[in-house]
Amino acid sequence: MTRLVEVPTQFDDRSFDQFAASYAAAAADGARLLFDAHATEWASPYGLVGLLAAGQAAGGGGEKPLLTVPTNTDVAGYWARAGFFREAAELFEVHGKVPRVRPAEESDVLLPVTPVRAAEDVHDVVSRIQQRASAILAAKVGLDPRATMGFAMALSEACQNIVEHAGTGGWVAVQSYHWRRRLARRVVVIAVADAGVGFQHSLEPSQARRFGGRWGDAAALEAALIQGVSRFRDPGRGQGLAGIRRYLTRWNGKIAIRSGTARIAIVPSWDDDVPMQEGLAPFPGAQVLLIVPEQDSAEP
Amino acid sequence: MITHIDLQAVLRTSLAAPYADLVTRPTGRAVRASIEEVLAADAAVALLDFTGVGLIDFSCADEIVAKLSRDRVRVLLVRGLTEGHREALEPVLEAAGLAVLCAQADGTLDAVGRRASAGPLLEELLLRRFATRTAAGAVALTPA
Numbered sequence: 001m002t003r004l005v006e007v008p009t010q011f012d013d014r015s016f017d018q019f020a021a022s023y024a025a026a027a028a029d030g031a032r033l034l035f036d037a038h039a040t041e042w043a044s045p046y047g048l049v050g051l052l053a054a055g056q057a058a059g060g061g062g063e064k065p066l067l068t069v070p071t072n073t074d075v076a077g078y079w080a081r082a083g084f085f086r087e088a089a090e091l092f093e094v095h096g097k098v099p100r101v102r103p104a105e106e107s108d109v110l111l112p113v114t115p116v117r118a119a120e121d122v123h124d125v126v127s128r129i130q131q132r133a134s135a136i137l138a139a140k141v142g143l144d145p146r147a148t149m150g151f152a153m154a155l156s157e158a159c160q161n162i163v164e165h166a167g168t169g170g171w172v173a174v175q176s177y178h179w180r181r182r183l184a185r186r187v188v189v190i191a192v193a194d195a196g197v198g199f200q201h202s203l204e205p206s207q208a209r210r211f212g213g214r215w216g217d218a219a220a221l222e223a224a225l226i227q228g229v230s231r232f233r234d235p236g237r238g239q240g241l242a243g244i245r246r247y248l249t250r251w252n253g254k255i256a257i258r259s260g261t262a263r264i265a266i267v268p269s270w271d272d273d274v275p276m277q278e279g280l281a282p283f284p285g286a287q288v289l290l291i292v293p294e295q296d297s298a299e300p
Numbered sequence: 301m302i303t304h305i306d307l308q309a310v311l312r313t314s315l316a317a318p319y320a321d322l323v324t325r326p327t328g329r330a331v332r333a334s335i336e337e338v339l340a341a342d343a344a345v346a347l348l349d350f351t352g353v354g355l356i357d358f359s360c361a362d363e364i365v366a367k368l369s370r371d372r373v374r375v376l377l378v379r380g381l382t383e384g385h386r387e388a389l390e391p392v393l394e395a396a397g398l399a400v401l402c403a404q405a406d407g408t409l410d411a412v413g414r415r416a417s418a419g420p421l422l423e424e425l426l427l428r429r430f431a432t433r434t435a436a437g438a439v440a441l442t443p444a
């Protein structure tokens with residue numbers, strides 16, 4: 001028997017919980033899953049890496065899940081340019097026409113969907129983003145040159161979370177686009193996702209007792225992002241997320257992390273997200289979203 | 301004697317691939333291990349030259365700079381820092397309650413990290429005659 005997981009028409013961090021709920025319901029009995037993206041009209045980098053994480057988790061039992069390609073050729077073309085299908089081919093039995101495209105030189109895709117499995121991959125990601133993105137971030141997105149330096153650092157630390165804590169591989173993608181409706185500015189978005197053990201499992205041995213009855217996905221996210229704790233006893237650990245948070249606060253950016261059944265966000269004034277959501281549909285691993293907006297000349 | 305370490309050269313020789321950036325914990329551990337091989341057992345003062353190093357992230361800042369400063373030498377000097385290097389080093393050292401001393405082009409030293417921790421480091425350099433006070437009241441490395 002095959003169960004259907006509907007990919008939202010507009011697939012981004014806001015609709016991800018709808019996707020996670022559909023995934024959780026369909027995956028409950030271990031049946032083969034069909035991820036239906038035929039009607040999807042748009043997907044953010046967060047949606048794309050999240051979909052790969054779902055495919056990774058769904059295929060863990062053996063048989064690959066199915067994936068239908070968006071029927072809109074522009075959408076499928078963008079997914080191809082973003083490197084999605086290259087990674088999806090490993091995880092899904094793909095049905096539908098996958099466009100053959102070359103990555104465009106002039107593209108808002110600053111880093112296509114890229115696998116992160118080991119420290120070497122983080123080196124590769126950092127090197128590529130510095131070559132490709134620095135000039136674009138400063139010239140096109142209007143980021144202060146000082147913000148572009150920290151951007152690569154934040155990207156490095158976000159990717160290392162997979163290597164250090166997930167217990168499996170994951171993916172990262174970076175893109176810039178104009179957020180007309182939500183912000184009326186250009187933004188640069190880093191999306192990182194894995195289907196690994198998640199924050200609660202990673203931090204449980206060192207933190208569960210401290211939180212007592214409060215322990216869970218939300219407490220684990222709070223411990224990691226707000227208190228800067230790590231599963232390692234080394235006092236120098238836990239600085240990665242703290243550094244990302246500092247960077248985003250300085251440049252009026254946003255971070256949101258979803259893990260298990262909870263989601264935490266540091267919400268800037270331009271956004272209306274909530275700081276913490278609990279009781280969400282369970283989804284494996286961790287999904288991280290970083291957004292850096294175009295800077296006003298007066299900022300920071 | 302001050303032990304001089306060319307970080308770019310160490311980075312190129314410590315790992316299987318010739319990376320330009322100091323990123324990830326494993327890279328930081330490998331680079332620190334190479335540096336510790338070069339340092340004499342009783343080395344008290346070392347200088348890390350960042351010239352030519354691309355990016356350093358918080359993980360490498362901790363693995364290399366904070367750990368050498370805390371565990372291996374009495375005074376850690378740095379030079380060739382870019383603004384980006386400082387962005388990683390400052391918060392990591394501050395959080396660890398540590399400071400290192402940054403040698404400017406004219407030899408004068410300024411603190412990176414927790415300012416309160418820099419005073420004893422300057423005193424140590426003055427005591428060992430690796431540094432002197434300038435007429436303007438700053439502390440500068442003694443020319444080699």
